[in-house]
Amino acid sequence: MALDDFDRALIAATQGGLPLVPRPYDAVGERLGVSGQQVRERLKQMLETGLIRRIGAVPNHYRLGFTxxxxxxxxxxxxxxxxxxxxxxxxxxxxxxxxxxxxxxxxxxxxxxxxxxxxxxxxxxxxxxxxxxxxxxxxxxxxxxxxxxxxxxxxxxxxx
Missing domain, CATH: 3.30.70.920 (Lrp/AsnC effector binding domain/regulation of amino acid metabolism (RAM) domain)
Incomplete structure (x- = not known):
């Protein structure tokens, strides 16, 4: 599946994790010059087509006390x-x-x-x-x- 410029920018903006703010998709959208809704819609399409498998939290169990x-x-x-x-x-x-x-x-x-x-x-x-x-x-x-x-x-x- 070919990635367009927006896809590449979106992946680059999220590959290190979503911002830890109340509205992370809006923050990513602001960085990319689009709405948070557009970010959510494109990520949803990426999930549906299998380009990405999931969006989820990856906790550091050690920092949470689970050693x-x-x-x-x-x-x-x-x-x-x-x-x-x-x-x-x-x-x-x-x-x-x-x-x-x-x-x-x-x-x-x-x-x-x-x-x-x-x-x-x-x-x-x-x-x-x-x-x-x-x-x-x-x-x-x-x-x-x-x-x-x-x-x-x-x-x-x-x-x-």
Whole structure:
């Protein structure tokens, strides 16, 4: 999909995040010489066409006090993994949950859920809730704790 000059300017103006003001789309529009409504409409079109996947907040969990962040991995019955994953993704403390292929024999896990807590004990309590929800459909799990903060970025345009 070809980008026009406005698309490129809009992406450049938002790729570092929306301004932290009460009306961020109006602020972006002012910077680009258009209305906030035009910014919202074009971003909506970009979402609908698949040019961008989502617009959302990306919190820094560490700055919010959630310093024990663990990717919990689960070996879940394939016939139930999708439905159970949907339920796990709704739990408080789970920022994302998704299915991945197993890599047998070393890696039997097919469901991943990122858990955030203020301590490892809190993350382990959340994992116990996940285990309870999964019940007999789960035959094993582990928690892989974060050791570094990775820079999260959204859509970026290449410099010409």
């Amino acid at each position: 024990a962040n663990g990717m919990s991995v689960w070996n879940v019955d394939d016939a139930q993994v999708d439905a159970l994953g949907e339920r796990i993704g709704q739990l408080p403390g789970v920022s994302h949950c998704y299915r991945r292929p197993r890599r047998l024999p070393a890696w039997p896990y097919n469901l991943f859920a990122m858990l955030h807590g203020r301590s490892r004990a809190e993350v382990e309590q959340q994992a116990a809730q996940v285990q309870q929800l999964l019940g007999a459909a789960c035959t094993g799990h582990d928690i892989l704790y974060s050791t570094a903060i990775l820079k999260k970025t959204g859509l970026r345009l290449k410099e010409n």
